[in-house]
Amino acid sequence: MFPATYEYLRAGSIDEAVAALAEDPDETRILAGGQSLIPMMKLRFAYPERLVDINGLHELAYVRRENGHVAVGALARHADIVASDDVTGAVASAAPWVADPLVRNRGTLVGSVAHCDPEGDWNSVLLATGATVVAQGPNGRREIDITDFIVGLFENSLDEGEMVVEVRIPVPSGPSGGVYNKLERKIGDYATVGVATHLELADDGTIAAAGIGLTSVVPYATKVTEAEEMLVGQMPTEELFADAASATAAASNPHTDVRGTEKWKRNIVDVYTRRGLASALDQAHASEPTTGSTA
């Protein structure tokens, strides 16, 4: 299989990539790891007239901590995130679940986020952790909250001529934890069910912030605000987690298909949310300073 013809441009700088995008935004696409775009082009689901290859922009190949967040550059591969000591919680837990080791050596988190595949793992994790997306276009840089960035099935809110240069994942100052639970049939498979959970604790042991994001069991990656609101301000208990898990399962919208029935998938959402919150809490307790009081 080979794709339709296209014009190939190798970007020498971010400015060059943005200028090339702005020239003909409808027909131009960024080529990052190519792990979603190339298969789509081979199957002729996509036939952009021009690709701007950003693989030469090594200055974007970073995963690093700065000013209270972890910054993931547009050229950081999934494998770089697996290997990074700077990521924790749900992000660290999700990285080894994305595709297989060979795809992880090429594919990027930023490419996955921009792609907005409803079965992609990263967007629900970023919704749970409250990430922001940094876009650069002809009018400079702007930060977009992840909830505003994901607008639909394979649809993001980038303006014409904009590319994503970085994703920022906040690092909580207090005790926190998070996990990504994914059900897949085999390694390299997209999620049958994916649930990202994230918790931050206040000094008195109550829940200061909570994040829950869903993969595959919703039309596109979705933040479960109802369940998050039930958790915030409360003392964490098994009962509270069970209630939040029921609310999450109710908010999900899975379909019966070859991977399982709607009812069964909804039940997995419930189980994974409960388990996810419990292990996020364990991590939060473990991350507390040893001199501090434990709840």
Add this chain to the structure above:
Amino acid sequence: MTDLTTSTAVTVTMTVNGVEHSSELDPRTLLVDHIRTGLGLTGTHIGCDTTSCGVCTVLLDGKPIKACTMFAVMADGAEIMTVEGLKQNGELHPVQAAFKEKHGLQCGYCTPAMMLVGAALLEENDDPGDDEVRWAISGNLCRCTGYMNIVESIQEAGAQMRAGSNGVEADDMELQDEQTDADRPKEATMQEVAE
């Protein structure tokens, strides 16, 4: 904008198994096709052609990737290793010797990729446990042997490397720079005869 039937050829230079190649390529040429058809290195296979099976694996700057899901133009300036590059100076790479020894293959279709993934893993960790090997090969499918013997083969190669026998030395790699496509098979044969 772009003509609908032709793409402008792009000059691509890559080092494959130590030999530098410059080619004028249609940008839509996939790396696997360039390696097989353009360079004649048919040890890199095509199976699913949809990024699932991993038989098209090559090492790109030392890391295994699926060559059916990369355009050849993206490999400009890169170092590629294919299965043909494992054998050095007529001597099997430990991973090749171990696949033979431990019966790591039946039809052999998945084998070049399995060996490359194994070699890349052993480069980082020459004493991997079962789970580590299984994890490393999890993007590669074998339809014949089951994975037991493949795992054992890679571990056996690690044991050989730790023992320092049959290893590939860095200077052996440098010798490759002198080779051309045409004389490589001959050179290997002559060395085998000399042994």
